[in-house]
Amino acid sequence: MSRAAACLLVLVAACTSASGNAAGPTTTAALASTTTTTTEPATTTTTAPPPPTRVVIEQQWIAFGVADDVTLHYPSPRVERIGFHQSNNEGARRIEALDTGIPATPMETRDRLSDPQSSADVVVDPESEIRAPVSGTVVSSGSYDLYCGLFDYFINIEPDDHPGYRVKVLHITGLNVGNGDRVVQGETVIAPTARQLPFASQVDELRTVDPAWPHVHIEVVDPSIPNVPNPGSGYENC
Numbered sequence: 001m002s003r004a005a006a007c008l009l010v011l012v013a014a015c016t017s018a019s020g021n022a023a024g025p026t027t028t029a030a031l032a033s034t035t036t037t038t039t040e041p042a043t044t045t046t047t048a049p050p051p052p053t054r055v056v057i058e059q060q061w062i063a064f065g066v067a068d069d070v071t072l073h074y075p076s077p078r079v080e081r082i083g084f085h086q087s088n089n090e091g092a093r094r095i096e097a098l099d100t101g102i103p104a105t106p107m108e109t110r111d112r113l114s115d116p117q118s119s120a121d122v123v124v125d126p127e128s129e130i131r132a133p134v135s136g137t138v139v140s141s142g143s144y145d146l147y148c149g150l151f152d153y154f155i156n157i158e159p160d161d162h163p164g165y166r167v168k169v170l171h172i173t174g175l176n177v178g179n180g181d182r183v184v185q186g187e188t189v190i191a192p193t194a195r196q197l198p199f200a201s202q203v204d205e206l207r208t209v210d211p212a213w214p215h216v217h218i219e220v221v222d223p224s225i226p227n228v229p230n231p232g233s234g235y236e237n238c
Contacts, residue, residue: 054209061186067093067220070161078125083203084117091225092118121203121215130191132183134159170217
């Protein structure tokens, strides 16, 4: 082989080799960035209000009202509230409430002829003994027909504050005193406990907790004023 042909063969081989080892085209694929968002359903938490509780204020038989010149004291050391209403006796005097921190509420009319605050229903602890709301002398006591054959006990006290008046106490479970006995406000136990009446009373509507506690009815009566039978006594429903 001539020298020129040899050179030609070397050149062709080199070109072929260079062509075989040449890098092919490069493709770069950029992957799209993906973001996954998960939305949780909204939750609402409702907190139930706490159950109502019975609010009872303890005191040492303090004064709660004044009728003319007669000062009345709580008959129990544990009182929930007072409801004022019309007495069934026209001689019952208006009771002006004193601020003791215990709720005192005038209740709706009973269509009677007496003052709207001529009686006080004092709601008390059913287990507490009942003490005299005034100092004085027991002039009458016993049992009577409350409504429609339902009996109840009563005590009438002639108060030292106003001789001749009567402080009437009703809705009690018995009598710890008798006629002629001397009683001292806040000291003398006049009855075992308050009576739980066998029907819903007007003051029960003011309760915040069941069951309703019993109440002691207290009023101050001027016996010189005639007690005329009037509507709204309750007997018309018998």
